[in-house]
Amino acid sequence: MTKSNALIITAGYLDRVNxxxxxxxxxxxxxxxxxxxxDEKYAGRDAGEVLDGKxxxxxxxxxxxxxxxxxxxxxxxxxxxxxxxxxxLPEEILSVLREALRSGIGIVNGLHDCxxxxxxxxxxxxxxxxxxxxxxxxxPFHELHFWTGRIKEVRCLKVAVLGxxxxxxxxxxxxxxxxAMQNAGRxxxxxxTGQTGWMQGxxxxxxxxxxxxxxxxxxxxxxxxxxxxxxxPEIMFIxxxxxxxxxxxxxxxxxxxxxxxxxxVLQHDPARKFxxxxxxxxxxIGKLKDExxxxxxxxxxxxxxxxxxxxxxxxxxxxxxxxxxxxLGIPVVLPLEEGVERLVPVFSRxxxxxxxx
Amino acid sequence: MTKSNALIITAGYLDRVNxxxxxxxxxxxxxxxxxxxxDEKYAGRDAGEVLDGKxxxxxxxxxxxxxxxxxxxxxxxxxxxxxxxxxxLPEEILSVLREALRSGIGIVNGLHDCxxxxxxxxxxxxxxxxxxxxxxxxxPFHELHFWTGRIKEVRCLKVAVLGxxxxxxxxxxxxxxxxAMQNAGRxxxxxxTGQTGWMQGxxxxxxxxxxxxxxxxxxxxxxxxxxxxxxxPEIMFIxxxxxxxxxxxxxxxxxxxxxxxxxxVLQHDPARKFxxxxxxxxxxIGKLKDExxxxxxxxxxxxxxxxxxxxxxxxxxxxxxxxxxxxLGIPVVLPLEEGVERLVPVFSRxxxxxxxx
Numbered sequence: 001m002t003k004s005n006a007l008i009i010t011a012g013y014l015d016r017v018n019x020x021x022x023x024x025x026x027x028x029x030x031x032x033x034x035x036x037x038x039d040e041k042y043a044g045r046d047a048g049e050v051l052d053g054k055x056x057x058x059x060x061x062x063x064x065x066x067x068x069x070x071x072x073x074x075x076x077x078x079x080x081x082x083x084x085x086x087x088x089l090p091e092e093i094l095s096v097l098r099e100a101l102r103s104g105i106g107i108v109n110g111l112h113d114c115x116x117x118x119x120x121x122x123x124x125x126x127x128x129x130x131x132x133x134x135x136x137x138x139x140p141f142h143e144l145h146f147w148t149g150r151i152k153e154v155r156c157l158k159v160a161v162l163g164x165x166x167x168x169x170x171x172x173x174x175x176x177x178x179x180a181m182q183n184a185g186r187x188x189x190x191x192x193t194g195q196t197g198w199m200q201g202x203x204x205x206x207x208x209x210x211x212x213x214x215x216x217x218x219x220x221x222x223x224x225x226x227x228x229x230x231x232x233p234e235i236m237f238i239x240x241x242x243x244x245x246x247x248x249x250x251x252x253x254x255x256x257x258x259x260x261x262x263x264x265v266l267q268h269d270p271a272r273k274f275x276x277x278x279x280x281x282x283x284x285i286g287k288l289k290d291e292x293x294x295x296x297x298x299x300x301x302x303x304x305x306x307x308x309x310x311x312x313x314x315x316x317x318x319x320x321x322x323x324x325x326x327x328l329g330i331p332v333v334l335p336l337e338e339g340v341e342r343l344v345p346v347f348s349r350x351x352x353x354x355x356x357x
Numbered sequence: 358m359t360k361s362n363a364l365i366i367t368a369g370y371l372d373r374v375n376x377x378x379x380x381x382x383x384x385x386x387x388x389x390x391x392x393x394x395x396d397e398k399y400a401g402r403d404a405g406e407v408l409d410g411k412x413x414x415x416x417x418x419x420x421x422x423x424x425x426x427x428x429x430x431x432x433x434x435x436x437x438x439x440x441x442x443x444x445x446l447p448e449e450i451l452s453v454l455r456e457a458l459r460s461g462i463g464i465v466n467g468l469h470d471c472x473x474x475x476x477x478x479x480x481x482x483x484x485x486x487x488x489x490x491x492x493x494x495x496x497p498f499h500e501l502h503f504w505t506g507r508i509k510e511v512r513c514l515k516v517a518v519l520g521x522x523x524x525x526x527x528x529x530x531x532x533x534x535x536x537a538m539q540n541a542g543r544x545x546x547x548x549x550t551g552q553t554g555w556m557q558g559x560x561x562x563x564x565x566x567x568x569x570x571x572x573x574x575x576x577x578x579x580x581x582x583x584x585x586x587x588x589x590p591e592i593m594f595i596x597x598x599x600x601x602x603x604x605x606x607x608x609x610x611x612x613x614x615x616x617x618x619x620x621x622v623l624q625h626d627p628a629r630k631f632x633x634x635x636x637x638x639x640x641x642i643g644k645l646k647d648e649x650x651x652x653x654x655x656x657x658x659x660x661x662x663x664x665x666x667x668x669x670x671x672x673x674x675x676x677x678x679x680x681x682x683x684x685l686g687i688p689v690v691l692p693l694e695e696g697v698e699r700l701v702p703v704f705s706r707x708x709x710x711x712x713x714x
């Protein structure tokens with residue numbers, strides 16, 4: 001994949017959960033070379049440092065004008081790097097997009113509010129020859145797949161990376177697991193299910209929440225079957241979405257039933273008490289053991305729990321993990337602190353047992 | 358609602374599960390007055406008699422030409438009354454639709470394959486001033502709702518009519534329950550979630566499988582909140598879709614979590630052994646008690662089981678129901694044979710206990 005230079009717009013959310021698309025792109029992307037972030041609030045700092053304290057030599061600029069004045073590298077794309085209220089493109093982002101298009105810079109947008117539905121932006125894009133990519137535009141009927149049962153032909157180990165809530169690191173964990181297995185010499189692939197996965201350059205997947213509901217299972221099956229036929233991995237990690245008991249949009253049973261994932265890795269944030277977006281409603285995040293029981297009921301086994309520690313002290317997180325590991329009897333891992341290498345022998349053994357070459 | 362005269366096209370499937378849209382319309386619709394069915398295979402018979410042995414004075418015609426020659430009533434619409442392979446409009450139906458449009462008869466189509474995506478049909482429609490309604494065209498982003506938690510404001514009893522498989526009578530049971538409660542003097546409303554519900558004239562609902570996935574929970578909540586605000590029912594029956602463990606597209610947790618249905622009525626066909634569309638895959642339909650346990654895990658209680666008896670002898674069905682009723686300890690009812698009046702006192706009591714006026 002040839003990488004295009006891209007800027008990320010984060011509109012004040014670079015260090016917030018809303019900036020999760022930006023976070024994923026800063027952690028790594030094969031589709032783009034990130035040359036800067038536009039966020040007035042963090043201007044002058046290094047984007048990696050704002051994210052997790054690790055310098056990545058990606059400067060934050062206050063504006064597109066500042067980027068153009070100071071950067072030696074030109075940008076081919078501006079990527080909308082935040083989730084906004086109601087999925088709408090707010091005026092503060094629209095104004096940057098207009099400025100970008102006037103400079104002939106293309107747009108990559110993963111919000112439900114498509115740039116191509118804004119006639120003024122499209123007029124600018126066509127006048128300045130700039131490209132517009134709406135990652136989350138629902139595919140039309142004739143490009144969609146129904147579920148057929150062909151998933152049965154896929155003979156590798158399939159692991160669903162589910163979570164107890166949305167926006168708590170499922171994609172990052174899936175990506176770390178895939179990389180760790182590859183580093184251990186195993187043929188591993190990640191199946192993306194969100195817009196950020198596509199932006200990061202994952203080759204197989206679909207965008208779960210922008211797909212017309214009747215085709216969710218079929219699009220998931222199709223992505224996995226294509227991956228199996230073309231890449232012949234020994235193991236696939238399928239990025240989860242939302243959570244099984246999330247009233248704002250429950251999801252997860254598709255991974256076990258339609259994608260026939262035999263194993264689950266469950267991502268959890270112990271500091272989060274309520275489902276994101278359902279705090280006022282009072283939807284509490286369930287206990288790990290109840291979530292695991294529900295997963296068992298659907299026919300998969302949970303092989304490990306992975307912890308999002310963003311709201312915990314390191315020592316506290318470590319204690320929590322040890323305690324849960326004793327209680328649940330499966331590995332409980334802190335991916336960003338310790339890596340996920342501890343799980344490599346677990347999955348290697350499962351591959352050898354269940355899917356011998 | 359002023360009723361329009363309509364013909365139903367069933368293309369050889371009038372007495373098959375594929376004809377379930379036609380079946381619903383023959384059982385009753387407030388949106389249309391059904392003046393005939395076009396189905397060469399059953400031409401000359403009464404459509405009601407073909408459906409379930411009950412005459413409804415709706416003739417079956419071999420062709421649109423025969424209808425025009427013999428019927429005293431003109432048709433304003435042709436309704437596509439069948440589910441087709443892959444959701445596609447096959448040539449045998451397209452040719453009838455072209456003929457209808459040439460006579461100025463409009464089209465109501467609930468397949469994913471939209472008539473408005475067929476330029477030749479749209480050209481005919483515009484030339485002959487005929488109306489085209491694609492019930493299942495996904496709504497655009499700006500017309501869709503995210504889930505907000507406003508479901509909390511709805512203070513009536515909410516009952517989800519779920520099933521152990523798709524296409525086994527959930528909609529019919531929801532409609533019978535709504536009518537039975539109304540006949541008993543209770544303010545009851547049905548929330549539709551499929552294209553047939555809309556065609557039957559149900560006022561509140563949305564089309565589950567044609568909705569972009571991120572908006573499923575919000576559209577469901579919005580339909581229920583609107584119904585509550587406008588009609589102030591004491592009880593709502595929410596039509597289910599698919600089944601919780603259906604690999605072709607699992608569904609059901611939305612009804613319990615997002616619509617906050619406290620009670621479930623579970624529709625079941627004892628003669629069906631495998632999930633429809635997953636027979637070769639080998640997805641067996643689970644036991645009733647396991648399905649009820651899964652529903653319990655999501656936080657709702659199953660108050661009754663309703664039985665689709667289409668593949669059973671009457672005596673066999675009765676025996677099965679009695680046996681299950683003893684085993685499960687809840688009413689097990691045969692809606693089409695016995696009606697659902699036995700459940701009226703059950704729901705009346707629940708309304709009085711949980712949602713006193």
